[in-house]
Amino acid sequence: MDLETLQAAKARMAQLTKPPRALGVLEEVAVRLAAIQGRVKPELGPGAVVVAAADHGVVAEGVSAYPQEVTFQMVLNFLRGGAAINRFAQAADCRVYVLDVGVKGELPEHPGLLRAKVRPGTANLAREAAMTLEEAERALQAGRTAARKALSEGATLLAAGDMGIGNTTAAAALSAALLDLPPEEVVGPGTGLDEEGLARKRQAVARALARLRPGMGPLEVAAEVGGLELLAIAGVYLEGAEAGVPLVLDGFPVSAGFLLAYRLKPKVLDYAFAGHLSREPGHRRVLEALGLRPLLQLDLALGEGTGAVLAMPLLRAAAAILHMATFAEAGVSGPVS
Numbered sequence: 048m049d050l051e052t053l054q055a056a057k058a059r060m061a062q063l064t065k066p067p068r069a070l071g072v073l074e075e076v077a078v079r080l081a082a083i084q085g086r087v088k089p090e091l092g093p094g095a096v097v098v099a100a101a102d103h104g105v106v107a108e109g110v111s112a113y114p115q116e117v118t119f120q121m122v123l124n125f126l127r128g129g130a131a132i133n134r135f136a137q138a139a140d141c142r143v144y145v146l147d148v149g150v151k152g153e154l155p156e157h158p159g160l161l162r163a164k165v166r167p168g169t170a171n172l173a174r175e176a177a178m179t180l181e182e183a184e185r186a187l188q189a190g191r192t193a194a195r196k197a198l199s200e201g202a203t204l205l206a207a208g209d210m211g212i213g214n215t216t217a218a219a220a221l222s223a224a225l226l227d228l229p230p231e232e233v234v235g236p237g238t239g240l241d242e243e244g245l246a247r248k249r250q251a252v253a254r255a256l257a258r259l260r261p262g263m264g265p266l267e268v269a270a271e272v273g274g275l276e277l278l279a280i281a282g283v284y285l286e287g288a289e290a291g292v293p294l295v296l297d298g299f300p301v302s303a304g305f306l307l308a309y310r311l312k313p314k315v316l317d318y319a320f321a322g323h324l325s326r327e328p329g330h331r332r333v334l335e336a337l338g339l340r341p342l343l344q345l346d347l348a349l350g351e352g353t354g355a356v357l358a359m360p361l362l363r364a365a366a367a368i369l370h371m372a373t374f375a376e377a378g379v380s381g382p383v384s
């Protein structure tokens with residue numbers, strides 16, 4: 048973040064051939080992109096999304112509308128290009144990296160698969176620690192390594208995606224713990240739970256929260272509640288911020304992972320843009336706590352990075368605003384008085 052460039056970009060914005068603030072929120076996005084890149088005329092090329100995948104022991108509590116094996120099956124679907132994230136990424140000049148940090152089952156060798164399985168799924172967070180602190184650190188490192196690869200292969204903006212049946216329960220526990228909120232405020236239907244399922248999910252989160260002790264650090268909290276992919280997501284964003292690229296957030300699990308990154312290193316927030324607002328109720332709480340305004344609100348509730356990738360063309364358009372002509376350059380008259 049370069050504050051001098053921020054001021055210079057704001058000054059240029061005031062000279063561009065449009066009434067003041069006519070491009071609304073995109074104007075703020077544009078000047079922030081300028082500050083991140085340290086140039087008054089920012090430019091964004093290809094994007095990357097690291098879709099981190101892992102399983103969750105908490106599915107034993109009946110907290111998802113889908114069976115655990117969908118995680119494994121969806122990873123295969125990502126590798127074959129058949130998932131929503133693949134189609135959206137193609138439309139948005141974005142490359143998809145699939146990262147296995149904890150999927151149950153042996154995934155086949157595939158050039159598109161980054162293999163970094165820490166363990167085959169977490170323990171059941173409602174009953175015991177989801178993982179050890181050392182496993183949490185390894186999952187976070189795996190996210191960092193994946194981000195480094197994406198950046199070395201040309202990514203100019205970076206998003207994370209999530210795949211893991213049961214992960215809206217882990218995301219709820221993590222965000223409730225980090226924001227000091229009761230389970231009711233962050234637990235939602237996820238893939239489509241009914242009322243009874245929601246009660247079980249709230250109970251599972253409450254039991255995890257009851258094990259937390261005052262004074263635990265963010266990484267210890269994350270090891271307690273999981274999940275492995277949420278830690279990897281935190282790693283993706285930490286690495287991206289260190290590389291100085293704009294970061295795009297997705298829905299609830301990804302934003303919970305980002306919240307962890309923020310607690311570990313508040314500077315990541317300077318680089319962050321909220322791609323969208325998910326239908327999952329906890330997502331709003333996380334974005335509000337971070338002070339991020341979502342660019343899109345499309346009633347998505349999928350994850351995988353879909354909402355982040357959909358916002359990438361919007362970020363490129365925002366960067367392009369600062370390449371517009373000024374009133375002086377274009378010979379256009381300014382306001383009457």
Ligand SMILES: Cc1cc2ncn([C@H]3O[C@H](COP(=O)(O)O)[C@@H](O)[C@H]3O)c2cc1C
Nearest residue numbers: 111113209210211212213214215237238350
């Ligand atoms: C076919 C399918 C594709 C998905 N892609 C992402 N998710 C999303 O749904 C899951 C979280 O919801 P819950 O906590 O209710 O299990 C995660 O895997 C998330 O990535 C999917 C879910 C399904 C069923």
Ligand SMILES: O=C(O)c1cccnc1
Nearest residue numbers: 237298299325348349350
């Ligand atoms: O907000 C999300 O990204 C989300 C919502 C439901 C299920 N999976 C992800």
